[in-house]
Amino acid sequence: MSLSGCPHVAAFKKSKGTKPFRIIQAFFVSCSSVENVKRKARAGSCHVCQQCNQRLHACLTCVFFGCYTMGHIQDHARSTKHNLAVDMTHGTVFCVPCGDYVYDSEFEQISQEERLNCSKFHGSSVQGFSAWEATGYEIELLRRNPTRKKVSGSSTIGLRGLINLGNTCFMNCIVQALTHTPLLRDFFLSDKHHCENERSRDNCLVCEMTRVFQEFYSGIRSVHIPYRLLHLVWTHARHLAGYEQQDAHEFFIAALDVLHRHCKGHNGASGNNPNHCNCIIDQIFTGGLQSDVTCQACKGISTTVDPFWDISLDLGPSSSSNSAPLPVPIIVPTPLPDFSLDSNSSGSSTSSSSLHNGDSGLMSPPGFDDVPHSLDDCLRRFTRPEYLGSSAKIKCSVCQNYQESTKQLTMKTLPLVACFHLKRFEHSSRFRKKISTFISFPHELDMTPYMSTHRRANGLSHHPRSNRTTTSDNQYSLFAVVNHHGSLEAGHYTCYVRQHQDQWFKCDDALITKASVHDVLQSEGYLLFYHKRILEYE
Template identity: 25%
Template sequence: MPTVSVKWQKELYPNVEIDTSQSPYVFKCQLYDLTGVPPERQKIMVKGGLLKDDADWSKLGVKEGQKLMMMGTADEIVKAPEKGPIFAEDMPEEELVIHVGHSAGLFNLGNTCYMNSTVQCLHSVPELKSALIKYPRPVRSNEVDQTSHLLTVATRDLFNDLDKNVKPVAPMRFLTELRKKYPQFAQLHNGVYMQQDAEECWTQLIYTLSQSLKSPSSSEDPDAVKRLFGIDLVSRVHCPESGEESTEAESVYSLKCHISQEVNHLHEGLKHGLKSELEKASPSLGRSSLYLKDSRINDLPRYLTIQFVRFFWKRESNQKAKILRKVDYPLELDVYDFCSDDLRKRLEVPRRTPLQFSHLTIHFQTSNFKILRDEEGKKLGLKTSDKNSGSTDNDVKMAEAEASSNRSGNSSKSESVEDAPEKEKALTGIYDLVAVLTHKGRSADSGHYVAWVKQENGKWIQFDDDNPIPQREDDITRLSGGGDWHMAYICMYKARVVPM
């Protein structure tokens, strides 16, 4: 990568690296970070002509130490808002960014929306940012390989850049380290970087961070990523033919929502995803046989990641095909029904503690909670247990009245729980939706990925690469599929906690 200097107005920027494997547009994004001049306003002189966004570096003959001239007007510095009422629709774009409380967007560096959407979702996890701030800790050379270390440092620095800026950020270093660590993200087609699968990017990045941020010597948080995202499963593996049965344990970083003609809601897809068939050798039969695997959650994370299995390999066309079926998902998710008996026992005490919901405050173990949950299920088209519950419209009204009377008394207590040390919090099995990564198009390796992220102030933002757009909460659950519009591919939920 040749190093050049760039002269702009009275400023001289030395030692600017040019990645000749990237388009000149990426170089302009780098200069935008330095000068504040947007790429579309930049005029850079190279070999007596203007540098075009899609020019071929090999034909330009840029040499080491060469001085380039740039012309263009920088964005104006955002002025402090005047006193008095200001309406969001009247604000300049950058002031609106500050008003709604979200971070900067990310430039698309050539089919990198899969990466940008993944970064924006994970950047919304404050506990992950805290763990990254403490990195790098003293490590032995054999604990973390160099490529993992560099990708983790690049993640930390990119998160920091997003927090400090309101203008879009060019994730050049992060992209470079991601491709070094995982060369599949550097695949080319006709000289152009290919679109990649966002779920694969998410999985690989989480795995890398789990290795880098692991600290067996740390009593504070020896395994930060597992605590934040890890899901422990316990599975019953049964062979119907031989009667053999065994128990298996494993840790994963996401649950799968399998989609079929019978699946209309996330709950149903998760139920299918926790059951599977596998073929393996049977000791008693002396040959391979079919085994049924039935899994249950045995330990829950702070953030629950769910992948909608929308893509499958189509042999006829030799490519990934997409399932467009609409699958509804809730803003509030209760995973109690998917938990093992052991975990359910551990959740009993926390679920007896009053908990503040976004729309109601209830006591989990009262029959009223079951009534309200059944009512929510009816709205989503799920089967409920009305025959056994004996609930009536009057029962529901009484439950809602109880929730309303408790709301004001529990809100301050619930808010203080979030600020308490992690050791003083207990999970309940209830999760709130905080991020959705969507895909628009017919193939995982094409189309467009976008992140929809809930901010700490409760507002939702659509991060479409370098263009953050405020959204209403009602619009988020409409990303459930059924057409060619953006549809949920990955959902991330945050656990509701109560004081221990």
Template identity: 35%
Template sequence: MARIKQYGSRCPHIGDYRDTIEKVCGTIYKRIVFPETAPDRARKARETLCRWCDRNLEPSLCCCLHCSHFACLTHMRMHFKEHKHVFALHLTQGHLYCYKCGDFVYDRTVEGLRRDCENGFRRIRGFTFGKHQQLWNPSQAEIEVLHSENVLVLPRDLERGLRGVLNLGNTCFISCIIQAFMHTSLLRDYFITDQHNCKVGELCLICEISSIFQEFYNGHSQDAFMPNRLLHLVWKNEKHLAGYEQQDAHEFMIAALSTMHHQARSSSLNTTTLDCKCIIDRIYTGQLQSDVRCESCGSVSRKLDPFRDLSLNVDQTTNGSVSITLAECLRKYIAPEPLDGGKGIKCENCSQVAARTQQLTLHKLPLVMCFHLKRIVHHRAKKTNIDVVYPEVLDVTEFTSPQVMKTQNGLHTSSPEHDSNEKLNSAKNRYELFAVVNHFGTTEAGHYTCFVKHNMRKWYLCDDEHISATTPEVVLASEGYLLFYHKQYIEYE
């Protein structure tokens, strides 16, 4: 086995380019991979496209260190071959790729630059780390140990984090939400890095979710997980969910998020609803803008309300079609509606008795967007099976408050700068599907399953304790009850 050379590098080609690599890597880390300023984040979203595909193909996008050429890894190899270039930087994680080695390579100096920039970036995100929680940069002695013959090399397609969940008797409504939580990458990163500082005690639901994350990702067992303690805590914290009769997965998800939010706030100095910085609000909470308009004088009363999911009506389209798209459901959601049954009420602005309309739009987008397709009507014991067509990548720009106002006011300009800004806004508002909860059966007797996109790469079907691989086509053809989307472009405050 070759010994690790000076600088802790195992790539024999770095030495010829070391000065250039270190200089260029430092700049790319700060400006593109871990952008610390809003202009740099905007530039990353607008300009980091594969020059061949003309798409942002994260997590495979790379930057050539010799000419700042952006391309996906497949086309980057073609670029290397044509221009005799050697090194590129992965724009998602910042790892160094060597064309001559045909693989990502480790260099201690470059890794130190990457680690320092990522630690700074994580601090900007609002995470506070002790020294033991910062990204680790191994010493020379530790590198020797890591490369010893006794080290187990894990395969790239490792399925750590994939575990079934035992059904304890009509608890599939819990199992599917556990799976959705376990595959929410930001939530996973938070709990695996041990961010939670408990001040609640033995009834803390956040502590139990943290423990479940450890159980799923520690790699010690692939046996189905038994959620008995979680079930106990749910019954203690949410009395209406106690018992072994069938419950609603959406109701459980909202109750779990609400409980964790309140428990996290109890250990936080910030108690303002719209400005809460707990992990639940930082990931799941957005803001709806409510505009109430007087039909007489046109005055608008505006307020903001938090939301953790959007419950969308699933109705037949006006043309009688038995299918509807998710975008059509959202258009209905943001369409102005009459208030008070269309009856007039005295306007505070014009003092006239006039009808009012209310319009809801997306003012602030959450990092994770959950759509609840209202198929189940509990008070009528009825379920609708209308086909809802939903995409793997969803752009919600059309439904945001600024865009709705532009459309209503007829504002549209065309210029290179305007088109560039529109492209950036679209990138900021784009989401990728990562979990789908489905319900089978009737309102009285049914079953829940969950599709998850493991590590945002491969789709799996989670049916209680059974896990099986599947395809995007199968996922998108499923009926859909809860749809979980993760924001592709994350703007940190």
């Protein structure tokens, strides 16, 4: 809400005064008489769609009621230049040109007066209450006990269990992680999404996610039933339809893809990459992975940068232990690219998002400890230089001959939210198994060592010392962890989410329980969600 300085409110008051606002407050917001209640019941519906439950607003300039959700009050304002409207439930003033609710001290005084009149109307069962305001004694009590003023630290708003609709724990845990993603929460709670086609709203996953976020942060503590969300997931991601247990990582990528497609309609492409747009999904989750291929003959370097939404990290032995070829992660440019990056095809999850060239013949350098024990180990292995064998020679643009080469992946740009997928599910032609190795991961993560401008010594390039220092922009904080319990055949997903800066909760479908940081860091992580520390604003 804008607190001051709206020129449209000032112009309205100069032209028409405050009487129209008082009339709407008395007759349609506070309803301080039986006649006013009946009048609102008869007339309180949108003049366009006749609905009364879509955040109804009253025009301050003329006799027009329009719903906010369907955009009819906004359309009326644009066509008539009647810029201001009053929310008929809360009495707040919405300025259409400013696109925000605005505060005016004179309007607020009128609202308080009409609420007081309403409180005198408690002889009837309709609105027989008054708004609470602190007394002098209560204000003094709060002043003497300042620690009691911090209510947000213990607030549970945003925590809500989800009913398991039949092997849908994979979806529930991703929904919990997404609803606790800072910028995504801000986007969906501020009505930033507008469907281009009103008829498609019932089939729009972004509209449904908006409803889910509003349900989570409405203050209601009862369990939510995400049946509409499940139906839309089945509609837009057919491979996830049915009541069989699915892979949470695959659902995460599919959900981002559908949200990306539904968000990008009014967001133009930006930059040199036509596959990268400025929709909210790309703004939050998209990073850039730099691939440097170095010719061993002339030391010439060929560099490409591909977008990614998450990074899949191998947990099993690398190819150096068994002389098996290690595939190269590649991104295939398509109108709707899959931005999941994978460090090794052996041990890949059930996700169809990992794309590889299985004949690349990549070999690991000698002496490398190929069994990771921490997230840092996984990232070091992901970004280490790999040596292409003689069976995978690449034509050098400088030598103009096929030469042996090395390849190294590093982070060119970092996303606001980084998701790391620990590949615990191994599938091959011979067997299927789950890797339950404990992989430690930090509460605070520094991605500086894996940046393109701060690569480990590898002989590919040299950078000035100033680029090797840690920057605050590369610092991340853990805010959600998805865990898989059990085996491939009989497993269950749960999720840890961070509430505020220091409170953790375990989400097990409908059950929400308090957890400690120790519980989180000792869990068998499957998906790790980090956001940049610059987003710490609570």
